[in-house]
Amino acid sequence: MSGVRSGTGKEPVAVVGIGQTRHVAARRDVSIAGLVREAAQRALEDAELRWADVDAVVIGKAPDFFEGVMMPELYLADALGAVGKPMLRVHTAGSVGGSTALVAANLVAGRVHGTVLTLAFEKQSESNAMWGLSLPIPFQQPLLAGAGGFFAPHVRAYMRRTGAPDTVGSLVAYKDRRNALKNPYAHLHEQDITLEKVQASPMLWDPIRYSETCPSSDGACAMVLTDRAGARRSPRPPAWMHGGAMRSEPTLFAGKDFVSPQAGKDCAADVYRQAGITDPRRDIDAVEMYVPFSWYEPMWLENLGFAAEGEGWKLTESGVTELDGDLPVNMSGGVLSTNPIGASGMIRFAEAALQVRGQAGEHQIDGARRALGHAYGGGSQFFSMWLVGAEPPTT
């Protein structure tokens, strides 16, 4: 029943170290090198490894335009102990943190390297993501609405298609912001959050309210991935990868379903096939998904097969996705509470791993054995996901 079958000859991949920065609006005390170093150092400390134990480094971030440092990986080699080792840069827009982890995992699964450090970051305070995403192109009409305006019409389409009541988005934001209060690494800690406050926040891109949008953060996340031999030396329980996949599709094409993109469905199906998941709602204990605008929770619940089409919002509305529900979603507080764009995908993957390692602290789901980490990016066109478990994959 396992994804990593003996016939494939793949090496099982274990997560033995996880580190992240305390995400905030602006880390003016550190350079970009200092920021990534902090996350990487914490991941190594978690794994009780030294720089010399790492065979290769795989790093990801969103577009170079965000901070205006072209190919920052070149200058970050020193900070990540990559001198004399292979170092790869991955870029798949907002999904990059997930794809970066998967590229690193594949290097271990393919027995290219035994132990790989993977890291993703964004220092958005040094940047202007809005500018980086909406460059004025000659002969073209200026973009009329920004990132929220790009996604808001798709949220309206979801509401029309499913008949979801317009309060569902606020329930997601209220839940995720409360979850973030249990996560010391989360950017937003709104101690006095109430559902009423979420629902009273200004409507920015109707139907999306201010409190239903993600913040802009400085942060980095790192993981140490290793093979079976490395996992045996791990001082703490590893998380084991049971499946991982990426899928892409064009930003715009005739027949594109923005509400539930085909690439997302295909990506999830591939991960479930590898992991032997037949009923994701029953077989998966916790989900950390990329929800930059609150309504994407019910949308992705359907896209990822946790609910039938048109039914995702009912899981949210009935409390199934709460921390104490039977399918907790975004235990960490999610992208709605922390969004260093390039790192956001990896934070999802890392939270899934923390859960099955039993190391998620106050936001730990008791008995989480299998968890899904999910990321998407661009115009809902890049998807990356992994499923991790507390037990090694059976061969």
Next chain:
Amino acid sequence: MASAPSPEVLRAPLVLEFPFTRSLGPVQSAFLTGLRERTVLGVKTEDGRTLVPPVEYDPVSAEEIRDLVEVGAAGTVTTWAWNHEPRRGQPLDTPFAWVLVKLDGADTSLLHALDVPGPDAVRTGMRVRIRWAAERIGAITDIACFEADDGPAGGGARPHSGEFGDPVTGIVALARLDYTYAPGRAQTAYIKALSEQKTVGERCPSCRKVYVPPRGACPTCGVATAERVEVGPRGTVTTYCIVNIKAKNLDIEVPYVYAHIALDGADLALHARIAGIPYDQVRMGLRVEPVWTEGARFPDHYRPTGEPDADYDTYKELV
């Protein structure tokens, strides 16, 4: 390998310019503040070398390094290249040499400009010294350039605390990229048709879908598209949002409606503003038509036609 651009294809300059901010961290902060005070700092590695400019992490051991040292303001050219045509933003506006200078006491070289009359006046091994900028702010440009020096080599690195009054902790780095943008054959034809207030897309020969705006290829089938198809001018609002925050550089009063509009005959929606109707009365299925203003390249907005709304089933595949 690039072929000569077709005269029919539009071209225009595209300048991307933005002032990025940089948090320096402890080592770069000390280095740049030092330059402001006419002091050049390097950092000691675990194997005893002195790196100038300094870095935060040891390139060999990967350990954090913080032992700062002061090196000389004079040094030796280790290699160079002549720059016969300085460009905007470079240290000097007359021809100069790019030089790598190993400052006295350093084990690595710093890249900067050397002010000399011509390439005959430069040689590897020559002695040079810093010419400080008159006004210094804590930036690499505090070194205006290097100039020839007849003094002897000498001086080692001396320990330095790296502490100065009023340290520089951040800089602004202005990034600018100059491109020539060409939208290509399909987009050019689309833009030229718009000048006659016509919207012309292209049909995929394989899946028969009509792309507006056209890209010259079908992203699903991966084949070139050439058959031109006029669509619209009327269309249906497939979905929309109401924008309540004012965008920079956009002279539109809020709130306004940003809509996806499937023009009649097109197989995907384009994005445009809806006006001529109160914003809170816009709805999915609303039938609209373009409103042109004199000399504009695109319709200014779309307005209701007064037709009955389109039935959801007629456009739901386009949402």
